[in-house]
Amino acid sequence: MDLLHYVLINYLRLLISSADSHSLRYHFTTDSSPGAGNPSYQAVGYVDDIQISRYDSKTRRVQLLLPWMETDINPHHWENQTQIAQYYEGRQQEITRDIIKHFNNTKDRNNGFVLQVRFWCQMSGDENENVSGYEEFAANGYLFIALDTFISQYVSLMPDAEKMTDVWNGRKSSAEKQKWYMEQECKTWFKVYLDYMKETLKPVHPEVKVWGRHRSEEKTSLHCLAYGFHPRPVDVKWMRNGTDHIPSDEMTPILPHPDGTYQIRVSVEVPTNEGDTYSCHVEHRSLENVLIVNLTEQDMQESKTGNQSSGLTALYIVIIILLILLAICGFMFIKKKFLSRRGQAVKTEEEGMEESDS
Incomplete structure (x- = not known):
């Protein structure tokens, strides 16, 4: 039934999408495997498919990737975004510990996990008033939990995740908090971003x-x-x-x-x-x-002319290489002959000098 819920989430997401829809999404990645290096945690933000921000566990600061963001938006907003990014970094670490606790795969426990979370809110309609969103969790490339915003609960997508899902749903405020952010906080700032990015996001015909x-x-x-x-x-x-x-x-x-x-x-x-x-x-x-x-x-x-041209080009290259090789061989042959004759002349001259001395 949980998997059916997830399919329903995606189906309804497609139904509410429209030609005028836009999305604000964040991708969070935590690598807990041995030797993962630094940074072991990264977060990347996108408006539609345009990257707008980046955060990692090395700098622990949100880096803005579009020039207008630093000059046209209140700096307090980005301080707040940095705090949110730091919160999600800690949240990812807690989720990783939950995975190690509840999952049965001993190999993964020993080798660590690459945890990926995709958080997405979407606005659609003529005035971008319709808001929807979702959150997905994947461990080592396999989806295992998703947030069903229609019932404000997490659903398991594999048997190992059922215990984690029960624990998370026991903290009722967790799912409700994520849903509130998608439908309220996300909407507020998303509209600000879209206002500045109208020209950037303007449709371009193919x-x-x-x-x-x-x-x-x-x-x-x-x-x-x-x-x-x-x-x-x-x-x-x-x-x-x-x-x-x-x-x-x-x-x-x-x-x-x-x-x-x-x-x-x-x-x-x-x-x-x-x-x-x-x-x-x-x-x-x-x-x-x-x-x-x-x-x-x-x-x-x-197309055929192109094939012929390609074939002729290849033929010309082969001919040029052969001519260069022939030129090198001819030069070496002439050089060898020249040195042979010069040596013979020197030898003859030396013999003449010996006869004169005698």
Whole structure:
């Protein structure tokens, strides 16, 4: 039933999300394994997918990563954020001790844990008035507890976590305090951040490039690259004759760019058939309608030309290397001949001098 609760949490989270939603999230990591080094605890804050702050157990101070944060927001706020970060550092240590106490895996007890906590609040709606949130806990990469904000209780996601869940829910104020922060405190400061970050978070429409390559007489691979878009969620797919969706053979993760935008490439393999047409369809928050980019014969020609150019380039490199090797061999041969003749001349001259002395 607890796992079902967790699935329900995520499903409802998707239902309340909208095109105008924004998120404020924090990732906390504690490494208690032997030789973990310093810092053993780190916390990173994000507005949507833009990193805004960082804290670790070495500096024990919140470091601001956007220039306007230090000049435009009351310094007392960041002092408060540092205190909150220090509180969570202590909380992580308590959770680690609980894990060691309640989990049955002796190997993990001896080797220590990497504890990860993800705390997230999301605002949606035209005026960003709808607030939701969640909190997840993972040990060594496995989720084991989540906060169900609808019933203000923690739910276990694996058998070993049931005892911990009972203990945490016995401290009723713990779950309620986290829920209050998500729905009240988070909302207050989130709106301040969003006000300053309007331009940074403004949707940017994707650029799209398509190309194809003949793998054989029977098979052709098609590639669609969508790039330079923000925010992150996007849907990219190939269509045959404008109506038939082609399941993707290869899809890269949505990758970030340094400028805060994203890219993704979707590839499919199709039968080589001159009667069919292909197009890449892209749906994104920045677009009013689906962006459709058709694959043309020129795109295929560019691909083939590109292959030929690559082949010619490789051939030219081989020829140049061979010419250099031939030049070196010729130089060594001439040098050897020159030294041989010079040696012979010196020897002849010495013999002539000996005859003259006699």
